[in-house]
Amino acid sequence: MDNYGYPEFKRFNDRRNISLAESVPAEIFHMIDSYWYQYPPMEPMWFGIIGFVISVLGVMSLTGNFVVIYVFTSAKTLRTPSNLFVVNLAVSDFCMMFTMFPPVVLNGFYGTWILGPFLCELYGLFGSLFGCVSIWTMTMIALDRYNVIVKGITKAPLNIKGAILRLAFIWTVCGCWAVVPLFGWNRYVPEGNMTACGTDYFAKDWFNRSYILVYSTWAYAIPLTLIIYSYYHILKAVRVHEAAMREQAKKMNVQSLRNEGDKAKSVEIKLAKVALCTIALWFVAWTPYSIINYAGIFNSLSLSPLSTICGSVFAKANSVCNPIVYGLSHPKYKQVLREKMPWLICADPPSTAQDTKTQATTEMTESTA
Secondary structure, eight states: OOGGGOHHHHTTSOGGGSOSGGGSOGGGGGGSOGGGGGSOOOOHHHHHHHHHHHHHHHHHHHHHHHHHHHHHHHOGGGOOHHHHHHHHHHHHHHHHHHHHHHHHHHHHHHTSOOSHHHHHHHHHHHHHHHHHHHHHHHHHHHHHHHIIIIIGGGSOOOOHHHHHHHHHHHHHHHHHHHHGGGGTSSOEEEETTTTEEEEOTTOOSHHHHHHHHHHHIIIIIHHHHHHHHHHHHHHHHHHHHHHHHHHHHHHHTOSOOOOHHHHHHHHHHHHHHHHHHHHHHHHHHHHHHHHHHHHHHHTOSOOOHHHHHHHHHHHHTHHHHHHHHHHHHOTTHHHHHHHHOGGGOOSOOOOHHHHHHHHHHHHHHHHHO
């Protein structure tokens, strides 16, 4: 076979005469969909830009999520059932970037996927697993806030055993969905500029297309429905509570009726806002990639190599946002962080009164969670 049959030699020849699909190593040539024959290889400049961006995001994500895991597990006051979900989210995000960004950077240096078919499948499996675990963990956070704020004393509070059972369920089911493509229901293949791998959304038969449709229902539509339901009722309960407080205050001719219990509930509401912000960021990050998958199976949009790899990178960027949101907004997190890692705190220490108030409200929150 001549050099044209060995794509590893083509990177050193005239790339204008070959397609993107023909620029991959021979060992993964059978995994490339015919759709990519219409595009030439991407300009080397884009590999450098994408590699730089994913490297920065990777370092930020690994550092931020490691700090969240360390702080939440090392402080006794933060070892609550609800915070197990926070730690699990940080673990899944850490694992996401730990397994995702180094291969993209390495393959970008060579201009194609060089790690072979097995690692391509493993890369796709890890991306599917950790992404699914993240969204279902966020769903559990939303349901927990719903349980505390809306149901209140009428619903049994979450305990450690209940939280662990929920997390075990998430990892088990998401793991099953991630492994299924290895056994023939869809498959993991190189995508975009051929430096990353994901599900085959250009599959021609409906048996393989059905995997993306069913899996997206589990990993996207159902969590979204549960989250919308939870936060709709949370916001409704908050509005009703605030209206009743104002009406009662008018009747008693006082400025405010807030007591310590209301202060504790306000902390719960703040935590719910943090969770809502985190979840919103997740959907903003992953929606473009979901659109890419649906556009592929329905042939509804023209997907370029650059747009698909950018959608993949954009989705992974969400793992950077979660530790920032929780670190800046959790009532007790910054206080413990100041004790454990004072060199990470740039602001001046809060006053003793502020610390005491924060600790008191957080303890009340933990007692109701």
